[in-house]
Amino acid sequence: MAAGNEPSPTEYIGHHLTHGTVHFGEGGSWGLNFDSLAVSFLLGLVGIGFIWWVVRGATSGVPNRRQAFIELLVGFIDDQAKGIFRHGDRNKFVAPAALTVFVWVLLMNAMDFLPVDIVGLGTHNISEHGFRIVPTADINTTFALALTVWFLMIFFSIYAKGFGGWLHELFFTPFGKWMVPFNFLFNLIEYVSKPLSHSLRLYGNMYAGELIFLLLWLLASAGLAWTGVSFVLGLGWAIFHILIVALQAYIFMMLTVVYLAMAHEHHG
Amino acid sequence: MDKLQLIALVQAYTGVGIGLMIGLGALGACVGVGIMCSRFLEAAARQPELTDSLQGKVFLLLGLIDASFIIGVGLALWFATGNPLLARLG
Numbered sequence: 001m002a003a004g005n006e007p008s009p010t011e012y013i014g015h016h017l018t019h020g021t022v023h024f025g026e027g028g029s030w031g032l033n034f035d036s037l038a039v040s041f042l043l044g045l046v047g048i049g050f051i052w053w054v055v056r057g058a059t060s061g062v063p064n065r066r067q068a069f070i071e072l073l074v075g076f077i078d079d080q081a082k083g084i085f086r087h088g089d090r091n092k093f094v095a096p097a098a099l100t101v102f103v104w105v106l107l108m109n110a111m112d113f114l115p116v117d118i119v120g121l122g123t124h125n126i127s128e129h130g131f132r133i134v135p136t137a138d139i140n141t142t143f144a145l146a147l148t149v150w151f152l153m154i155f156f157s158i159y160a161k162g163f164g165g166w167l168h169e170l171f172f173t174p175f176g177k178w179m180v181p182f183n184f185l186f187n188l189i190e191y192v193s194k195p196l197s198h199s200l201r202l203y204g205n206m207y208a209g210e211l212i213f214l215l216l217w218l219l220a221s222a223g224l225a226w227t228g229v230s231f232v233l234g235l236g237w238a239i240f241h242i243l244i245v246a247l248q249a250y251i252f253m254m255l256t257v258v259y260l261a262m263a264h265e266h267h268g
Numbered sequence: 269m270d271k272l273q274l275i276a277l278v279q280a281y282t283g284v285g286i287g288l289m290i291g292l293g294a295l296g297a298c299v300g301v302g303i304m305c306s307r308f309l310e311a312a313a314r315q316p317e318l319t320d321s322l323q324g325k326v327f328l329l330l331g332l333i334d335a336s337f338i339i340g341v342g343l344a345l346w347f348a349t350g351n352p353l354l355a356r357l358g
Binding site: 017200208 | 327332338339350
């Protein structure tokens with residue numbers, strides 16, 4: 001935003017929805033959103049690093065509050081994984097992956113609590129044109145997470161059933177071996193819809209949440225009475241969004257565990 | 269038609285489209301959540317000891333049911349702010 005003359009509402013929203021991008025070529029898909037990359041990387045370090053640091057100094061005697069908090073968290077994730085993943089040792093991969101995904105997505109979503117204009121005072125020094133601090137409101141981040149889960153799903157399918165078993169399941173189930181094209185189409189739809197819905201759910205919630213925040217804050221520009229309206233509505237939406245942030249992280253984690261568990265199942 | 273009329277036409281239809289996307293999405297999501305929560309209340313009344321375990325599942329399903337609606341809202345807000353159909357006009 002230029003100092004001095006006020007931006008129009010569209011400009012304000014447009015500015016706050018622009019990513020800090022580095023372009024490697026012509027066109028949109030050659031842009032790297034370094035803001036999402038940097039913030040997600042930092043949050044991963046902070047979140048997982050904190051857990052690692054507490055576990056490093058853990059004692060089997062009476063735990064201090066930090067250790068008790070991490071124990072609560074790990075116990076919570078373990079309960080969820082225990083109920084869904086029954087195809088082997090969940091502590092080898094599935095439960096730690098669920099913990100990582102939950103903590104990371106929760107921290108990334110929680111960046112939405114910071115008011116964008118106050119953060120903007122700092123990030124204007126990094127990038128004039130735009131810097132978005134919520135990595136999960138960037139479709140690249142959520143697709144990266146969902147596609148990673150998708151690759152893991154395929155990997156574990158092959159690991160549990162063998163490559164031949166996986167192909168057999170892909171082409172001969174669920175309709176039987178004389179309906180190969182229908183089986184393949186059915187399974188293809190399942191394989192395509194899972195990462196799509198997984199990523200777009202998280203992206204849609206965070207992006208729409210941010211946009212509604214911006215629109216509600218813009219209401220305040222219409223006058224003093226409208227500032228009061230904007231405050232009340234903004235407060236309500238902020239409180240609701242606290243629930244959404246935690247809920248979407250929980251759902252992302254649960255679906256990760258469910259997809260990985262389904263990958264281990266034999267369908268005939 | 270001159271440029272301004274074309275712009276007004278695109279914006280008008282986009283506005284109607286946004287309303288339909290958000291409205292119909294909300295309709296579906298709210299009816300679905302209502303049905304699910306009514307079943308939960310029924311189950312909690314029949315077997316109160318299951319309330320805790322069912323409550324966690326209710327929140328999970330809430331998020332899953334809301335998913336298409338929120339995706340629709342995201343798309344609608346995209347059309348409302350950075351309308352690509354308008355950008356095509358130049």
